[in-house]
Amino acid sequence: MDYMILSATLLAIGVYGLLTKRHLVKVLISIELIAMGASMNFVLLASSLDRALGEAFLILAFSTDTCVTAIVLALLVIAAKKYGTCDIRKLAEIAESGRGESKND
Amino acid sequence: MIVELLAVGLVVSACLAVYLDEAVYSVASLACAFIFLTVLYALNDAVFVAVFQLAVGAGTLAVLFLAGEMLSEKPNKEKPLRNVFLVGVLALVLAFPSIFFSVAVTPANVSSGVTFGRALWDLRAVDVILQGLVILTVVLGIAIVLHERKGA
Numbered sequence: 001m002d003y004m005i006l007s008a009t010l011l012a013i014g015v016y017g018l019l020t021k022r023h024l025v026k027v028l029i030s031i032e033l034i035a036m037g038a039s040m041n042f043v044l045l046a047s048s049l050d051r052a053l054g055e056a057f058l059i060l061a062f063s064t065d066t067c068v069t070a071i072v073l074a075l076l077v078i079a080a081k082k083y084g085t086c087d088i089r090k091l092a093e094i095a096e097s098g099r100g101e102s103k104n105d
Numbered sequence: 106m107i108v109e110l111l112a113v114g115l116v117v118s119a120c121l122a123v124y125l126d127e128a129v130y131s132v133a134s135l136a137c138a139f140i141f142l143t144v145l146y147a148l149n150d151a152v153f154v155a156v157f158q159l160a161v162g163a164g165t166l167a168v169l170f171l172a173g174e175m176l177s178e179k180p181n182k183e184k185p186l187r188n189v190f191l192v193g194v195l196a197l198v199l200a201f202p203s204i205f206f207s208v209a210v211t212p213a214n215v216s217s218g219v220t221f222g223r224a225l226w227d228l229r230a231v232d233v234i235l236q237g238l239v240i241l242t243v244v245l246g247i248a249i250v251l252h253e254r255k256g257a
Contacts, residue, residue, distance in 0.1 A: 001108050001109060001112065001203065001204060002202075002203050002204075002206060002207040002208060003203070004208055005203040005207075005208060006112050006115070006200075006203035009116055009163060009199050009200065009202070009203060010115070010116070010119055013116070013119045013120055013123055013199075014119075014123075016123065017122075017123035021123065023128070024176075025128045025131070025132075025169065025172060025173050025176065026123065026128070026131065028125060028141055028169065029123065029131060029132070029135055029169070030244075032135060032165065033119050033122065033123070033138070036138065036139075036142060039154075039158070040145075042143065043146055043149055043151050043154060052219045052221040052223070052224040053219060053228065053229075055151055055153050055154050055221055055224070055225045056221065056224040056225040056229050057229070058151075058154050058157075059153070059154070059157055059225065060229070060233065060236050062157050062158070062161050062230055063236045063237075063239070064236070064239070065161065065205075066161055066164070066165070066240070067239060067240060067243045069165050069168070070243055070244070070247055071187055071243060071246075071247065073169075073172055073190070074247040074250060074251060075149050076172060076176065077112070077176070077234060077251070078250065078251070079174070080175075080176045086176050087234065098141050
């Protein structure tokens, strides 16, 4: 059983979701999967090097992950309230049309 | 054997979390992935990490459930069950390399016998304090942004 390949698989699934999915919740889930793969690598290296120090680093990585989740969720709520959609492409179209209107003005 | 089963379950639930359109089902799959990962950590003698993962995962999933239920539109057409099954089989195939192949080199045993508490509070105390400050800043920033939106 190789945890490094397993974490790479999780990373690949997360990147695939990040590139193909349009809904912001799905993007956040993909980010979670990438963070999951990274934290699994920490555990693997912690078991082969210094276990306690690796676990301490992982606890710190969790807090960063939580911050990222909080920020993306705040952006999601703001986008949903302001534009009524969580679709990334629709949000990009709205932003483009907003830029075009401001240029015309 | 149980570790291999957990790895397969982890990859399958991760694939379903990305594939399923309905946000609630997707978050439920992510919850399964979190549980599999927690058990994997516990089996690797990383009990502290497993507990933290469970706590962080529970919070994240609760918020994601709420956000997914509130903000997602219902998909126009349900994905056929056959496609979901195919994705499960594909995920099973994706899990095989981690079970049957290995890229890990033999690790050198350089453990210095440092306890978890000492590593966290003596060796990485500055990091812990700085992370606390970062989290506090993020919380304040999000509160200010949401408050401004409310006022606008």
